[in-house]
Amino acid sequence: MDRLVHAALEDVLGRHQAFDLRFERCGRLPDVLYLAPEPAAPLLRLTEAIADCWPEAPPYGGRFAEIVPHLTIAQGQADAVLEEIEADLGGRLPLTSRVSSVDLMVHDGTEWRVRASFALADSAPRPRQRP
Structure with missing residues (x-):
């Protein structure tokens, strides 16, 4: 680099x-299962600070109008697989983490x-x- x-x-x-994050629920994007962080604001601030330094390289290549902070759990799997993973995770939440x-x-x-x-x-x- x-x-x-x-x-x-x-x-x-x-x-x-x-900062500390708490993950209490799952969320979905097309073909993606993720954990939703709370609070999301510190992650947004980090993303925006980096994007401000390199405006020619927006988050996700500029493909999305809104930044959705998330922790990807599974991607590109069949919906049935994502649903199974989500059901399994439900009993293990909430999770906390120090960033x-x-x-x-x-x-x-x-x-x-x-x-x-x-x-x-x-x-x-x-x-x-x-x-």
């Missing part, structure tokens, strides 16, 4: 505080891989240091 892009991502993402970094993922045509990871600002109170 280009050093300037890496530095820009570190800068823009490092200005955002770590303390953002991973840059790349697809090589076969699988997704982490290319780089960028830390968010630590929002936890720091212990005082004694002089």
Whole structure:
């Protein structure tokens, strides 16, 4: 990855505080089953901050008018398979997670891989240091 892009991502993402998410329900997009994050606002802010840095590369290639923050669970499966997965997940929710970094993922045509990871600002109170 280009050093300037890496530095820009570190800068823009490092200005955002770590946060907690809760996943209480599933949602659907065409051919996609996902978990809906609450609150969604921190994810929207991260997406918008990155899009502001690179307006020539809008989220999802500009294919969608609305950004829908989500955690993809399954994609490209038959509806019956998605329904089965959703039913199984229903008994396991809610889930919670701490978001303390953002991973840059790349697809090589076969699988997704982490290319780089960028830390968010630590929002936890720091212990005082004694002089």
